Amino acid sequence: MSTGYFRDPDVQLMLKVRDGDEGAFAQLVSAYQDRLVGILAHLVADQTTAEDLAQEVFLRVYRARSEYEPTARFSTWLFCIANNLASNSRRNKGRRREVELEAPAQKTDKTAAPAITPIEKSALMPTRRIAREELQAQVQEAIAALNERQRMAVLLHKYEDMSYVDIADAMNLTVPAVKSLLSRARECLRQHLAAYVREDFVLPPAGPEATLMQSVAKE
Numbered sequence: 475m476s477t478g479y480f481r482d483p484d485v486q487l488m489l490k491v492r493d494g495d496e497g498a499f500a501q502l503v504s505a506y507q508d509r510l511v512g513i514l515a516h517l518v519a520d521q522t523t524a525e526d527l528a529q530e531v532f533l534r535v536y537r538a539r540s541e542y543e544p545t546a547r548f549s550t551w552l553f554c555i556a557n558n559l560a561s562n563s564r565r566n567k568g569r570r571r572e573v574e575l576e577a578p579a580q581k582t583d584k585t586a587a588p589a590i591t592p593i594e595k596s597a598l599m600p601t602r603r604i605a606r607e608e609l610q611a612q613v614q615e616a617i618a619a620l621n622e623r624q625r626m627a628v629l630l631h632k633y634e635d636m637s638y639v640d641i642a643d644a645m646n647l648t649v650p651a652v653k654s655l656l657s658r659a660r661e662c663l664r665q666h667l668a669a670y671v672r673e674d675f676v677l678p679p680a681g682p683e684a685t686l687m688q689s690v691a692k693e
Contacts, residue, residue, distance in 0.1 A: 485547065491539045502535075506549070510556055511524050512524075535555065550643045550644045553630060557626055609670075616662075624656075628659045630644060
């Protein structure tokens with residue numbers, strides 16, 4: 475067991491939880507709940523399910539408190555649990571879909587004029603500022619198009635600012651495998667966000683979505 479992890483303040487809190495400090499557990503929940511729900515919402519594409527899974531993550535952390543030993547940063551351990559639960563949730567959802575009857579296809583009005591997408595509208599304007607809400611929607615759509623492992627790696631790297639080593643620990647992968655995942659994910663994101671990765675768009679100055687867009691545009 476590496477003693478380096480003891481310098482992690484959240485590991486120190488979890489050690490207090492192990493010793494029966496309920497207040498320390500409340501601090502960890504407060505620090506991670508919104509972040510955890512955000513990551514899980516990207517992974518399972520459902521806010522209610524994400525909130526339920528976040529509660530299950532914290533429940534598992536609490537149940538494991540008496541046997542806790544810091545073998546990684548606390549956030550790495552937490553997101554490892556979250557990744558496993560999200561994977562199980564998606565598999566279970568997939569099985570349920572297999573046994574459901576297919577709903578009859580709805581009739582569509584073929585005479586209706588095709589809608590103009592936000593990207594097409596923006597193409598008519600040489601320079602404009604992307605609204606934060608629009609940027610979030612486009613980035614979320616692009617992330618959702620990634621495969622499961624690429625999505626998790628991107629979320630941990632760009633939204634949680636985790637190192638390659640910590641991502642590898644959280645996802646049970648090697649560091650080279652994480653780098654490969656992120657490289658392929660960046661290429662997929664670049665293709666999906668091609669209409670936005672242009673010099674004539676002015677991105678909002680802050681936020682994980684803007685950071686991700688900037689990294690995609692630079693590489």
